[in-house]
Amino acid sequence: MKPSTVAEPGRARLSPRKKQRIIRTVQYIVLAALLIGLGFYADWPNLAQNFAKLDVAQKTLPELFTIALTNTIIYTVGGFILAFVFGLIFALMRMSQVGIYRWIATIYIEIFRGLPALLVFILITFLPAALPGFQIPGDVYGQGILGLGVIGAAYQAEVFRAGLQAVPPGQTEAARSLGMSASRALFTVVIPQAIRIVIPPTTNQFVFLLKDSSLVLFLGVSSQYVELAKFGNDLASQYSNATPLMVAGLTYLLVTIPLGYLARRLEKR
Helix, strand or coil: CCCCCCCCHHHCCCCHHHHHHHHHHHHHHHHHHHHHHHHHHCCHHHHHHHHCCHHHHHCCCCHHHHHHHHHHHHHHHHHHHHHHHHHHHHHHHHCCCCHHHHHHHHHHHHHHHHCCHHHHHHHHHCHHHHCCCCCCCCHHHHHHHHHHHHHHHHHHHHHHHHHHHHCCHHHHHHHHHCCCCHHHHHHHHHHHHHHHHCHHHHHHHHHHHHHHHHHHHHHCCCCCCCCHHHHHHHHHHHHCCCHHHHHHHHHHHHHHHHHHHHHHHHHHC
């Protein structure tokens, strides 16, 4: 007689859904065990003393908002405006039919996307020595805005180029058929549509510049021009406690998390 091909009830194979459920349950158990182990292992009083000391946190006010956060916003907004304007210019140059324009834009974008942002800020401090008589307007504010703008323009140019290429060619053809010149069709029809397309990634770019504003501390700024990272670092050194750094980090999050949420909402729309 042929052996029976019917599987025994105890050895029935699990369905894919049951396998996924078992794997997910195991992952939850392992994660919970790790968290419980971390909770027992951590020295919470010592952590609170070094990273969450309330009396030290209170000493960051009101300068945390009136000086550090205000300067951070000035650097970020100024750099973003510079990056937005020159990013659009370099995007148009890279898509130009004139070869020299394409080469200039390509070289700029590749260089400043490849260089570390920290190196760019350090190089800016040597500009007065390399160019005698040259003075960046706005002193430290101007240097910080220039550094963020130079870096941001390279990335924003690629964002704009993607947005311009996403506009259907029929839009330009329709504008030209109405008698518009090529430049007028570009600035009144194509660019406005491209800007709407690139709003979500541009919002993300603003968040990146906000975080990169911490590199301004390498310009050797005084207490008048400090941003959040420099402000927290100076107070942490003064009080030999990391609480000011934690406060500065939380202040960054108060700005970046809503902006990140806004960017995700815009992407979905």
